[in-house]
Amino acid sequence: MFEKYMLKMFNKKAGSEESRPGEIISHLDIRSGESIADVGSGGGYFTFRFAEEVGDRGHVYAVDVSAKNLGFIREEAKKRYLNGQLTLVLAEEGGTNLMDKSVDLVFSRNAFHHIENPVEYFRKLKRALRPEGRVVIIDNKKEKGLMSRLGHSSTEEEIVRSLENAGYRLERSFDFLDRQWFFVFSAAQ
Numbered sequence: 001m002f003e004k005y006m007l008k009m010f011n012k013k014a015g016s017e018e019s020r021p022g023e024i025i026s027h028l029d030i031r032s033g034e035s036i037a038d039v040g041s042g043g044g045y046f047t048f049r050f051a052e053e054v055g056d057r058g059h060v061y062a063v064d065v066s067a068k069n070l071g072f073i074r075e076e077a078k079k080r081y082l083n084g085q086l087t088l089v090l091a092e093e094g095g096t097n098l099m100d101k102s103v104d105l106v107f108s109r110n111a112f113h114h115i116e117n118p119v120e121y122f123r124k125l126k127r128a129l130r131p132e133g134r135v136v137i138i139d140n141k142k143e144k145g146l147m148s149r150l151g152h153s154s155t156e157e158e159i160v161r162s163l164e165n166a167g168y169r170l171e172r173s174f175d176f177l178d179r180q181w182f183f184v185f186s187a188a189q
């Protein structure tokens, strides 16, 4: 019951004007037919937006350590008649359990700060990326707001250094989100 309330709150916040979801999606360069993993999918706000973006030929993986959260997404997906397009993946604390070469884009919003050993986590995740695959991390800025005071946040250095140490290259960053980092990485050659 409480989880359902929390997940609805996550979705409401993710879809709010302040979170600028439309702009986030427009900066991801998603192509129809792509496969996207939403890592730390929570209530699935972005999972469902991605399903619309990739279309019938594409695929979306909702990846989360919480079976309850994935159950909530399963119920929502039924209401939206999303069957073949969506796969739920129960992650472990230390890895996503995605199949090798299964995704073009890994998107993770407000989950990075939960990951205990991000270098190991993202090093393993490289195997799931297809050639030219990209990883997008959005997380609360440590120095700003309530989320920071609650510890649900990261510094720029924590994100960028972890991903670089895991074998990624920072390709782009966007600064239109006042309270969050928005980084795009590619797997370094």
Ligand SMILES: C[S@@+](CC[C@H](N)C(=O)[O-])C[C@H]1O[C@@H](n2cnc3c(N)ncnc32)[C@H](O)[C@@H]1O
Pocket: 010, 011, 014, 039, 040, 041, 042, 043, 044, 045, 063, 064, 065, 066, 069, 091, 092, 093, 094, 095, 096, 108, 109, 110, 111, 114, 115, 116
């Ligand atoms: C604050 S919520 C963010 C939900 C959603 N991405 C959003 O933007 O609304 C963080 C989510 O990350 C999940 N999570 C925590 N640790 C994780 C891990 N190691 N791997 C995958 N998901 C994780 C939590 O269960 C939770 O659903």
